[in-house]
Amino acid sequence: MAALNGKVALITGAAGDIGAAIARRFIAEGATVCLSDIDDDRGRALADDIGEASFYTHLDVTTEEDWRIVLETLLSRHNRLDILVNNAGTLETGTIEDTDLATWENIQASNSTSTFLGCQAAVRAMKETGGGVIVNMASQAAVRPRPSTLAYAASKAAVINLTKTVATHCADNTYNIRCNVVLPGAIDTQMIYKNQAAGESDEDFVAAVNARYPLGRMGTAEEIASAVLFLSSEESKFMTGAQLRVDGGGTI
Numbered sequence: 001m002a003a004l005n006g007k008v009a010l011i012t013g014a015a016g017d018i019g020a021a022i023a024r025r026f027i028a029e030g031a032t033v034c035l036s037d038i039d040d041d042r043g044r045a046l047a048d049d050i051g052e053a054s055f056y057t058h059l060d061v062t063t064e065e066d067w068r069i070v071l072e073t074l075l076s077r078h079n080r081l082d083i084l085v086n087n088a089g090t091l092e093t094g095t096i097e098d099t100d101l102a103t104w105e106n107i108q109a110s111n112s113t114s115t116f117l118g119c120q121a122a123v124r125a126m127k128e129t130g131g132g133v134i135v136n137m138a139s140q141a142a143v144r145p146r147p148s149t150l151a152y153a154a155s156k157a158a159v160i161n162l163t164k165t166v167a168t169h170c171a172d173n174t175y176n177i178r179c180n181v182v183l184p185g186a187i188d189t190q191m192i193y194k195n196q197a198a199g200e201s202d203e204d205f206v207a208a209v210n211a212r213y214p215l216g217r218m219g220t221a222e223e224i225a226s227a228v229l230f231l232s233s234e235e236s237k238f239m240t241g242a243q244l245r246v247d248g249g250g251t252i
Ligand SMILES: NC(=O)c1ccc[n+]([C@@H]2O[C@H](COP(=O)([O-])OP(=O)(O)OC[C@H]3O[C@@H](n4cnc5c(N)ncnc54)[C@H](O)[C@@H]3O)[C@@H](O)[C@H]2O)c1
Pocket: 012, 013, 014, 015, 016, 017, 018, 019, 036, 037, 038, 039, 059, 060, 061, 062, 087, 088, 089, 090, 091, 110, 137, 138, 139, 140, 183, 184, 185, 186, 187, 188, 189, 190, 191, 192
């Protein structure tokens, strides 16, 4: 039987590379998927492409009102939310010397506050409907930060501790909610190219990133989707509050 048969899932940042890979994987495993993003054109195009088991809705993850509306729509349409993947995120590079306050606050909002709002909305909904699973998206940068990822690394470290507190809060049987976090290493998506130095060729950039990994390469969006599927399915039913590093050995 497919791993997610009959499950209803909400994926944020689904128009992006990793979000889209998760969505395709979830559909292949029998889930009904609500795709959400702020990039409505790409989100709708993805929903059209992957067909009937998915639908698209606008959700700015930094906005509490958006979360309220999307959860209300989902519950009235499907009566339940079984899986939330807090995948949306943004990367701006900068060190302690050149990161301004606005950049710092934007990054905390898109990566950390957004995950708080998502977890809160999901816990409230799942508590009423018998439980569920939350998968958050952090980063290798949370545990092995580089000088140039100051705001991003801090925001993703917050996601790890948020995951643990949600997991412990929801650990008793009255909730039946598990919450885990994935820490990807460099993944070959458009986001990674934000780390490229001005004037550096794509070839040199990719070679330099690959060289940082014991497995000798960046990961793929599909490899992150595999980890998210595992944490979303019964195969991981004894896991909560866990940090799953999917990083080609980058944090060894
Ligand atoms: N690519 C990597 O190397 C890498 C490594 C570690 C962690 N991650 C994390 O994986 C997740 C997905 O990244 P990706 O590589 O697919 O990037 P991506 O840029 O392809 O996708 C990110 C998506 O999030 C959406 N988004 C941004 N702000 C939003 C907001 N306020 N509300 C709703 N949607 C918003 C964007 O529109 C985009 O579709 C992110 O959380 C990222 O931090 C990526």
